Amino acid sequence: MAVSVALGEAPVVAVTPMSYWRTVGWRLSRDRATLLAGGVLLLIALSAVLAPWIAPYDPSAGSIRLRLAEVGAPGHVLGTDEQGRDMLSRLLWGGRMTLVAGLTPVLVALVLGAGLGVAAGYVGGITNTLIMRTMDIFYAFPAVLLAIAISGALGPGLANTLISLSIVFVPRVVRVAESATVQVKGLEYIAAARASGAGVRAIVRHHLLANVLGPILVFASTQVSLSIILAAGLSFLGLGVTPPAAEWGLMLNTLRQSIYVNAIVPALPGLAIFVTSMAFNLLSDGLRDAMEIRG
Amino acid sequence: MSRPLLEARGLRKHFPLRGGVLQRTRAWVRAVDDVSFEVAPGETLGIVGESGCGKSTLARVILRLIEPEAGVLRFDGEDVRAASPSRMKRLRRDMQLVFQDPYASLNPRLTIEDAIAFSLLVHGTPRREARERACAMLGRVGLDPGLHGRRYAHELSGGQRQRVNIARALVLDPRLLVLDEPVSALDKSVQAQVLNLLQDLKSERALTYVFISHDLNVIEYVSDRVLVMYLGEVVETGTAEALAQSPKHPYTQALFASAPSMDPDRRMDRLPIAGDPPNAIDPPSGCRFRTRCAFAMPRCAEVPPRLVPVGATHEVACYLYAAEPAPVA
Amino acid sequence: MWVYVGRRLLLAIPTLLGASIIVFAMVHLAPGDPISAVMPAESSQAEIEATKRAYGFDRPLPVQYLVWLGRVAQGDLGKSVATRRAVILDVRDALANSLVLALSSSLLAFVLGMAMGLLAAFRQGRALDKLASAVAVVGVSVPHYWAGIILIIVFSVQLNWLPAMGAANDPGVVEYLRHIVLPTVALALIPLGVITRVVRSAALDILNQEFVLALRAKGLGARRVFAHVVKNSAPQILTVLGLQFGFQLGGSVLVEAVFSWPGTGYLLNLAIFQRDIPVLQGVILVLATFFVLLNLAVDLLQTLIDPRIARH
Numbered sequence A: 001m002a003v004s005v006a007l008g009e010a011p012v013v014a015v016t017p018m019s020y021w022r023t024v025g026w027r028l029s030r031d032r033a034t035l036l037a038g039g040v041l042l043l044i045a046l047s048a049v050l051a052p053w054i055a056p057y058d059p060s061a062g063s064i065r066l067r068l069a070e071v072g073a074p075g076h077v078l079g080t081d082e083q084g085r086d087m088l089s090r091l092l093w094g095g096r097m098t099l100v101a102g103l104t105p106v107l108v109a110l111v112l113g114a115g116l117g118v119a120a121g122y123v124g125g126i127t128n129t130l131i132m133r134t135m136d137i138f139y140a141f142p143a144v145l146l147a148i149a150i151s152g153a154l155g156p157g158l159a160n161t162l163i164s165l166s167i168v169f170v171p172r173v174v175r176v177a178e179s180a181t182v183q184v185k186g187l188e189y190i191a192a193a194r195a196s197g198a199g200v201r202a203i204v205r206h207h208l209l210a211n212v213l214g215p216i217l218v219f220a221s222t223q224v225s226l227s228i229i230l231a232a233g234l235s236f237l238g239l240g241v242t243p244p245a246a247e248w249g250l251m252l253n254t255l256r257q258s259i260y261v262n263a264i265v266p267a268l269p270g271l272a273i274f275v276t277s278m279a280f281n282l283l284s285d286g287l288r289d290a291m292e293i294r295g
Numbered sequence B: 001m002s003r004p005l006l007e008a009r010g011l012r013k014h015f016p017l018r019g020g021v022l023q024r025t026r027a028w029v030r031a032v033d034d035v036s037f038e039v040a041p042g043e044t045l046g047i048v049g050e051s052g053c054g055k056s057t058l059a060r061v062i063l064r065l066i067e068p069e070a071g072v073l074r075f076d077g078e079d080v081r082a083a084s085p086s087r088m089k090r091l092r093r094d095m096q097l098v099f100q101d102p103y104a105s106l107n108p109r110l111t112i113e114d115a116i117a118f119s120l121l122v123h124g125t126p127r128r129e130a131r132e133r134a135c136a137m138l139g140r141v142g143l144d145p146g147l148h149g150r151r152y153a154h155e156l157s158g159g160q161r162q163r164v165n166i167a168r169a170l171v172l173d174p175r176l177l178v179l180d181e182p183v184s185a186l187d188k189s190v191q192a193q194v195l196n197l198l199q200d201l202k203s204e205r206a207l208t209y210v211f212i213s214h215d216l217n218v219i220e221y222v223s224d225r226v227l228v229m230y231l232g233e234v235v236e237t238g239t240a241e242a243l244a245q246s247p248k249h250p251y252t253q254a255l256f257a258s259a260p261s262m263d264p265d266r267r268m269d270r271l272p273i274a275g276d277p278p279n280a281i282d283p284p285s286g287c288r289f290r291t292r293c294a295f296a297m298p299r300c301a302e303v304p305p306r307l308v309p310v311g312a313t314h315e316v317a318c319y320l321y322a323a324e325p326a327p328v329a
Numbered sequence C: 001m002w003v004y005v006g007r008r009l010l011l012a013i014p015t016l017l018g019a020s021i022i023v024f025a026m027v028h029l030a031p032g033d034p035i036s037a038v039m040p041a042e043s044s045q046a047e048i049e050a051t052k053r054a055y056g057f058d059r060p061l062p063v064q065y066l067v068w069l070g071r072v073a074q075g076d077l078g079k080s081v082a083t084r085r086a087v088i089l090d091v092r093d094a095l096a097n098s099l100v101l102a103l104s105s106s107l108l109a110f111v112l113g114m115a116m117g118l119l120a121a122f123r124q125g126r127a128l129d130k131l132a133s134a135v136a137v138v139g140v141s142v143p144h145y146w147a148g149i150i151l152i153i154v155f156s157v158q159l160n161w162l163p164a165m166g167a168a169n170d171p172g173v174v175e176y177l178r179h180i181v182l183p184t185v186a187l188a189l190i191p192l193g194v195i196t197r198v199v200r201s202a203a204l205d206i207l208n209q210e211f212v213l214a215l216r217a218k219g220l221g222a223r224r225v226f227a228h229v230v231k232n233s234a235p236q237i238l239t240v241l242g243l244q245f246g247f248q249l250g251g252s253v254l255v256e257a258v259f260s261w262p263g264t265g266y267l268l269n270l271a272i273f274q275r276d277i278p279v280l281q282g283v284i285l286v287l288a289t290f291f292v293l294l295n296l297a298v299d300l301l302q303t304l305i306d307p308r309i310a311r312h
Helices: A020-030 A032-049 A087-123 A125-139 A143-154 A158-185 A188-195 A200-236 A248-254 A256-260 A267-291 B055-062 B085-091 B112-122 B127-140 B158-170 B188-205 B216-222 B240-245 B250-258 C002-029 C034-038 C045-055 C061-073 C087-122 C127-141 C144-158 C173-207 C210-217 C222-259 C264-274 C277-305
Strands: B006-019 B024-039 B044-048 B070-075 B095-098 B176-180 B208-213 B225-230 B233-239
Touching (some): A032 A267, A087 A125, A087 A158, A087 A248, A087 A267, A125 C002, A143 C002, A143 C222, A143 C277, A188 A200, A188 B095, A188 B112, A200 A248, A200 A267, A200 C222, A248 A256, A248 A267, A248 C144, A256 C144, A267 C127, A267 C144, B006 B055, B024 B070, B024 B233, B044 B055, B044 B216, B055 B095, B055 B176, B095 B158, B127 B158, B188 B216, B225 B240, B225 B250, C002 C061, C002 C277, C087 C127, C087 C173, C087 C222, C087 C264, C087 C277, C127 C173, C144 C173, C144 C222, C173 C222, C210 C222, C222 C264, C222 C277
Parallel strands (some): B095 B176
Antiparallel strands (some): B006 B024, B006 B070
């Protein structure tokens, strides 16, 4: 077929365009800060998964004799805690807990929140009012407070922590999802799809979701670091994971009294939380920049 | 006389305006009020009017993208408003819409090939065949499927996107095409190309067009018959020549007067129009144009004038041509 | 505009009611008999029955809720299980302390955040911007309770400059200030990061608007551009500030736990530890109410500054 050349339209050169997701991947590969963050996260995730094999000691075994050994003590690279348990092992095992407690609620909130938000946004009317006003009620509480309120009622334990944090994050995702859906719904290509005879399911699947998932995903990625901090914070308060399990927030709490004796060891669990949280933040920043629609 | 392909009687669409603490309905935007017309198979009906006169709402009402509150809508004799969802889906193959904004009417995440094929997939066409027909259609509207098929909307120019819109509308083989300001967002040179494409396609495929625009020159160029709308109502209707030669309604006269023209006989010295344009929320009582009409009479404020014939197929809603006010409906 | 005010006020009411339902439900969500939440363990059966009737636990749930709501509306938040004192008194004192902490750390975060954010925006791409942005990312990622511990380690244990615990024991402004410094800094870190980023982003948006570029090309002085940027980004910054203040009020739990600062967070922590449900309920209800009213105030203030924001 002839190339489309006409008044006012420049001749087109045959170039293979990149699909949207390839472009995102390409942009990410060029962002050094994001790559570094990704690498750090990979390291953390790997060490958490492989903890049972690479931890030098049993995380719950300790002898009082060795308590609060300094960093670099013989046999204990990162020292020992107040009950003589090896810090390195506890940090490795603790990573599993913290990561699970941090990531799971966000994943749950992503699925539930996106579903509710898209439904509220697309259907509109009473459904929308019902869903959004209910979410508003939960939004009335600052995140920390809501987490504490629900955990306080349910009691400590990993499962309860996951439930309460999920409840904290769902309303936020719903808000973002609803707002994005309402905005996309008003665009003309949705009307065009309806004019073609497409039903609600076809429109949502082919047109709406692809355009709405982007902002939702970016938002969810920004919440991960908060979830990790909250999960550790709940353990810190005694509401999350219970002793003798190893979890970074819990470790921070139990080591608190020891700061007068040994300055560095009590700071280590918090350092781990900090590094993980920062890596997630940098990653989500990079993702947001890469997913921006330009041109 | 053969049956009109599209027939509308008394179409009405009002939008509620909510306000106040409890969001009560305070007023109504009377976007489309008692609009009636017929479109014969193979002709182009042009609908012209200023922004806010209800043209776009009318376009969407015709395709039932917006549900009217009242009125009859018939496609080839069949009652469209009474159609069941499955019947409606079938009907949508026959009536299609080309949108105004070439940028917002394409999904930024789909290749244009997929965007066109989507319409076919919705109706059950197998994937491969849908893609082939989409590519064929792309070629027909002047875009090389090999070059452009896998591109995304943001990589095309405005004129190219509008061609994609046309391809998408035509791939379902409709009989009626409603075009809502299809060239308004394009440069003049590109407008001409797209308009010519539309004329070619129409004769090739025996299509019927409802062409909506605010640009009188474009309307004159493409239409067989013209409908003039003002604030949701039809004020004049007739053939394109009849309206161009002797516009009867003061508003139509004003439209033609303000359109740039090469014909010295068409240019008028004094514009028969004055005052500010009101809005459709609280339109003036009686004839809605009376607040800007240089010929307004006392009875124009009482009852809205009905369409009365002033020629073979020429009708006007104005008391300048009616003997007396129509009985109150 | 007053219509918008009316609407927002009206909307706040069901939100508050819903929040109160959640708080009320906490008691019944907790495992075990709700009565055990308000009575010490060693009460006799007769005492338990009497208390049950007194608290109305033998009546249907919706009735209990309404009775409880009625009492709350009059300021009666029940009695603490642990201390037997009226909850409202303890909450009131604690709230005052928390407000002081929240205000001071908000001030710190706001001043530093604005400074860094504007600096970063005006020097976009250069070293100062990168530095400010890096500090912001650190601020947003740091767990503030950990930061508090680090601050204690550095300033109290090692250097012995500042006290580690509690509000001042000795009276006097200087003592009070000495005690408040570390908690303030710890609590301010996350809001500092957030405010810096928001200010930077808002300022950049305005600076990159075409008409500002045009003005600068014409030679408009840096001062005037600066003032213009500040004025136009005010609504956005205000929203964030309000949200962060709410976060600090709620999030102070963890920092107050670290520093034993006698605020609502400390009270909350104690209540959790002692399973003192009435205090838990009272603190959370008061804080949530405060948060809702704060959001309302921020919304209304925004509308005053920028009338375009009010819709319908």
